[in-house]
Amino acid sequence: MSIKLAQRSDRKRVFLLIIALLGLYVFVPRLSLDNSVLHLANAAIERYFVRTCKSDLGLPPTEMTVVRRPMGPLQQAIYAALTGTYRGELQLATKDRRDLRRLGEIVMYLLEAATNPLLLPSGSDRDDPAPFAHPPLDLVAIESIRTLIGSYGLYERPWKYDYVKDAVRQAARLGEKTLVWTNFIRNIRLLQTELAEFHPATIHGGIPSRDMMADENAVTRESELERFRTDPTCGVLLANPAAAGEGISLHHWCHHAIYLDRTFNAGHFLQSQDRIHRLGLDEATVTKFTLLISDGTVDQTVDNRLRTKVQALSMLMNDPGLVRVALPDVDEFLDENEPAFNDDVETVTEHILGRD
Numbered sequence: 472m473s474i475k476l477a478q479r480s481d482r483k484r485v486f487l488l489i490i491a492l493l494g495l496y497v498f499v500p501r502l503s504l505d506n507s508v509l510h511l512a513n514a515a516i517e518r519y520f521v522r523t524c525k526s527d528l529g530l531p532p533t534e535m536t537v538v539r540r541p542m543g544p545l546q547q548a549i550y551a552a553l554t555g556t557y558r559g560e561l562q563l564a565t566k567d568r569r570d571l572r573r574l575g576e577i578v579m580y581l582l583e584a585a586t587n588p589l590l591l592p593s594g595s596d597r598d599d600p601a602p603f604a605h606p607p608l609d610l611v612a613i614e615s616i617r618t619l620i621g622s623y624g625l626y627e628r629p630w631k632y633d634y635v636k637d638a639v640r641q642a643a644r645l646g647e648k649t650l651v652w653t654n655f656i657r658n659i660r661l662l663q664t665e666l667a668e669f670h671p672a673t674i675h676g677g678i679p680s681r682d683m684m685a686d687e688n689a690v691t692r693e694s695e696l697e698r699f700r701t702d703p704t705c706g707v708l709l710a711n712p713a714a715a716g717e718g719i720s721l722h723h724w725c726h727h728a729i730y731l732d733r734t735f736n737a738g739h740f741l742q743s744q745d746r747i748h749r750l751g752l753d754e755a756t757v758t759k760f761t762l763l764i765s766d767g768t769v770d771q772t773v774d775n776r777l778r779t780k781v782q783a784l785s786m787l788m789n790d791p792g793l794v795r796v797a798l799p800d801v802d803e804f805l806d807e808n809e810p811a812f813n814d815d816v817e818t819v820t821e822h823i824l825g826r827d
Contacts, residue, residue: 531752533744534759537774538634541766542585543627549588549619550768553580556616557823578734578769578819583655585768586732587629588620590657631731631763632665638729638761639669643706648699648724650708652743653731659709669706672699674715700724712739715746722747727759733773735815737780772822776815 542550557577583590635651642649653659656675663671672695681691696719699708708725725747733740748758764770821827 530748530750531754531756531758533748534757536759536761537764538761539764539766539771540630540634542630542768545619545623545627546584546588546629546765547767549591549616549623550581550584550765552616552619553584554823554825558825574816574819577823581769581823582732582734582773585765585770586631586653586655586658587661588623589629589661590655591616591620631765632662634763635662635729635731636665638727639666639707642727643669646703647727648706648708650710650721650725650728650747651731652710652712652728652733654711654713654734655732656711658731659711662709666707666709670698670702670704671707671709672696672705673709675709675711676714678714696721710743712736712743715743717742719746720749720751722749722752722758726756727761729761729763731763732770733762733777735773735776735780737777737784740777741781741784769819769822772818772827776818 541547580591639649639651651662653662656677659673659675663673674692674695678690678692678695681693683691692714695708698705700721700723708721728743728747730740730743744760752758762774764774818827
C-alpha cells in the first residue's frame with residue numbers, strides 16, 4: 472500500500488475530517504456507519520491522497536482457512552467461570568462498562584483462556600517490554616477458577632497447540648516453513664518448547680534489535696529473521712504482530728501463516744498478512760492464512776469485528792482488494808452491505824453478558 476499527499480497545505484483539514492468521522496464511529500455506541508458515510512469519507516480522502524490499491528499490485532491469490540473447534544470440557548469450564556465472574560461485575564455497576572482499561576484486561580484474560588488456560592495463573596510477563604501486559608488474574612479471589620486451572624494441564628491440551636504442531640510438522644516434511652502469529656509472549660515461549668524439534672525462531676517485544684546490542688553474537692530480531700530465512704532446520708517463526716507486523720519481508724521463504732489468536736487491532740492483522748503476501752511473489756504462489764477460533768468464545772467476537780473493520784476500510788479506501796486478501800472468499804457471517812454499528816466495547820460487553 473502506498474499513499475501520497477496530493478496537496479500538503481490541506482493535510483490538517485483532511486486529518487481532522489478523518490478523525491471526526493472515525494471518532495464518531497468509535498465513541499458513539501451503535502452509530503450506524505453505513506455505506507453513505509463511508510463513501511462520503513472516501514470522496515473527501517480521494518481529493519487529497521493518491522493511493523495504490525491492493526488490486527493494482529497484481530499479487531497472486533491468497534487462501535484463507537477458518538478453523539473453528541470446540542474447547543475441551545475443562546477449558547470450557549474455565550472460560551465459563553471467567554465470563555460468569557465478569558458478567559456479574561458488568562451488571563453490578565454501569566460505570567465499569569465504561570472503564571476501558573478494565574475491559575481491556577478482561578479481553579486479554581478471555582483471549583488467553585480461549586487459547587490456553589495455562590497462560591492465566593500469573594497473567595502476562597511484567598518484565599517483558601511487550602504489548603498487552605496486564606495485571607495477573609486474581610486467582611486468590613476466584614477459588615473455583617484457580618482449582619480448574621490447576622487441574623488443566625493434567626487432563627487436557629489446548630487444541631490450538633495441537634493444530635499448530637501438526638501443521639508445522641506437515642509443512643516441514645514438505646520442506647516448507649510456517650509463520651505463527653500470537654499476541655502473547657507466554658504462547659511464544661510455550662510453543663518454543665512444543666516445537667523444539669523444528670528449531671523455532673522468535674520475535675516479540677523482549678527480543679532486541681541489533682542496533683541495541685553491543686555483542687555481535689547476541690540474539691536479535693535480525694538474527695532470528697536471518698535464521699528463519701536461511702537455516703533449513705528452522706521450520707517455524709513464532710512472532711508477535713506488534714513487534715513484527717511492519718518492515719519485514721518473508722514472502723520468498725514462507726507462504727503459510729497461522730493465527731493462534733487475534734485482537735481487535737485490524738491494522739496489526741492486515742500488516743501481518745503483508746509479511747508473506749507482497750510484491751515479488753511468483754504468480755503461481757498461493758499464500759495461505761489459517762485462523763484458529765475456539766467456538767463460543769471471544770475469538771468469534773474478535774473475528775466478527777475484524778471482518779466489519781476490513782469491510783469498512785475497503786469501502787473507505789475504495790479498495791476491494793483488501794477484502795479479497797484479508798477475508799475468506801465465502802463469508803457467510805457478514806453481509807457486505809451490513810453497516811458497522813457496534814464498537815469493540817459494546818460487542819465485548821454483549822459477549823460477556825451472553826447476548827451475542
